[in-house]
Amino acid sequence: MAPTDHPGEQAADDPVKLIAVRESPLSVDEVFRAVGDAAAGGTALFVGTVRNHDGGAGVDRLGYSCHPAAEAEMRRIAEKVVAEYPVRALAAVHRVGDLVVGDLAVVVAVSCPHRGEAFEACRKLIDDLKREVPIWKHQTFSDGTEEWVGAC
Template sequence: MPELSAGVPETTGGVRLAEISDRPLDPAAVDAAVRGHRYGAVVVFSGVVRDHDSGQAVSALEYSAHPDAIRFLRECCASVAESTGLPVAAVHRIGELSVGDLAIVTAVAAPHRAEAFAACSTLVDRIKHEVPIWKRQLFADGLSEWVNACG
């Protein structure tokens, strides 16, 4: 699946980056998308594929996205940007991921850290619950499980 993106850089607030990509994620690019001279805090969250879940050894993940997933991602980003007045960015990976790969990277910039942390947490929660991206966990024992979640 090709990379999908949206968002136009602005001097204040707004969606700076919203993408769903089948390529490895670059936290530095997500960070750079929200930075500005007016902001003293940039919070970047990276969701990493871990080697376990609920006591089972995980060997890999597969993420699949609904064809309209980018629209839902844009809406989540726009809602958080609008409610906070802060610049936001988010990129979610799809396809096959190995343990240690980045599944999602989000960033929010703010004048102070508390509001950046709060907005970034809200953004991740909204994406996880509202964007139709599903993950299939592949376990070391050969079994797999679909999870209706994004992060």
């Protein structure tokens, strides 16, 4: 369904409400508030957290680093999602620096006129962010070994 198929469902003037890469802890509430829109019937939110394992190996901690263009790339991807779905509002924040198990690494949210569109747009947003944004993860495992993920 195109954004203009139903009265009152066209996309907001600037639906990209919040894009950030931060060293400080992330807030689910901040991201959720950023995508609030009276014309949205569905809001989908994804929270990525640091887990205690990866591929069967215990993870003690990890660090995220990014290219200076990471935030601009996040915006480019957000705008692509807005062009493909009837997004009312969109927000995405990613953490960099040292994190421990349980910390929030990424929070994204999308609001759309209907729930199905919100789910699809949110999934597209997080999948494309993970695949395309130059943010790299350095994992330290319980056995003392280390691994870089996403680095060239």
